[in-house]
Amino acid sequence: MVIVRPADATPAMLQTAIRNVVGEANVRTGKVKLDIPPLVENGNTVPMTVSVTSPMTADEYVKSIHVFNEKNPQPNIGNFYLGPRAGRAQVSTRIRLADSQKVTAIARLSDDTFWSATADVVVTLAACTEEAI
Amino acid sequence: MRIAACIALLTAMAGAALATEIPLSERRSGYSFMSADTRAMQDEDTANPGMLSVLDGETLWKRKAGTADKACADCHNDARVSMKGVAAHYPAFEKALGKPVDLEGRINVCRTNHQQASPFAYESRDLLALSAYVAQQSRGEPIAAGDDPELAPFVEKGHALFMQRQGQLNLACTNCHDDNWDKKLAGSAITQGQPTGYPLYRLEWQALGSLQRRLRACITGIRAQAYDYGSLELVELELYLMTRARGMPIETPAVRP
């Protein structure tokens, strides 16, 4: 029998996690596209795709993509390191969302500028059909 | 909160009309109620986490076990040929036992009688993997369980269990899955409760699970005492569900929310 203790990442934790990645740099909105269903059937497995507009050439490319969330116990979701030879700056994975919340993706470009996109996700609760196991 | 949602539903269903069976043309797999994202997870083998268990099953199929030191493959050769369509006929009547067994039960019969090894525990990783591998060989095959006349009394028992109100919520399977499959329960689709995809990967479980696990979850959901894994009642319910789903294609390993 396992029960889940709700413990949210605080906005301060989220800010710290983001600062750990971007340092003092300014994060601008744009260039990044975050595809995540606005309404998901189960927060355990939420498909997510991040893509960044970039020519992906030797002098102009995406170095890394960082994904954060607001309300899971820990603000980090994943860091993805690419480089010019990726050819296309796009990664997909499946994530867990403990509750309806915002998800933020930040990209670091080769000129060390940071760009971001944020999406809201509503998680429908599972029905009354199963208790925790 | 979940309990509150159930009670609200119970009240809503109190006046529900008498149950009627779903005609063939209206039978719909749980797949058709899912979001596009969850469907995509099932559709593509390299994106479907249930396929990881199928891979494990393929390894186990070839592994020798028991005092007989035999692998499934030693007797059944290539599963793609020998096991094609088999899962579509389960549960089947097992003469030696005088009762029906589901696919998991049948695999355990081979395990004990033919491999002379101890049976796999229900919901064990190995049993799920082997049943997923065997059932996947029937993907796309129409369900055709319950033909054997010996099964008739057991189908009847399964049907009776499906119609019987039980638990603190005093609901029968039929109240949700025949009468209200077009409705929603606390945000998620009720669906027709079709057994087409098992064992399947349920996002809620974050793992593969058997039809018996799913049925036990529904029974617990109506606040009734769930039958034990491997009990005749669960096999009878599985058997009735499979006859009720006749003609629908097997989807193993399916994905469900």
Place this chain on the structure above:
Amino acid sequence: MPSALINVPKKAKRGDVIEIKTLMSHIMETGYRHTASGDVVPRDIITSFTCRFNGAEVFRADLYPAIAANPFITFFTTVTESGKFEFEWSGDKGFSETAQASITVE
């Protein structure tokens, strides 16, 4: 007996950008769950995933407990020559698994 599913095209033309899909079996126990008696279920996750092509790193990821069970990761790479992709997952409790896939570039 962890299994991996890898999807890499068998063939490509020089300079093509190909998509690679990977699925690894792992429970990804978050470390934030408790048993009924109050004990923490210890964290057991994959923390790192790397893809190399002919020995050179082409993609890497740090994973956290918010990555769903049985991690699914897809990404792109430009192919320049025939060779071998090597995939490596590592994590808590000494978890370490590898897989490979070859590609022929025409």
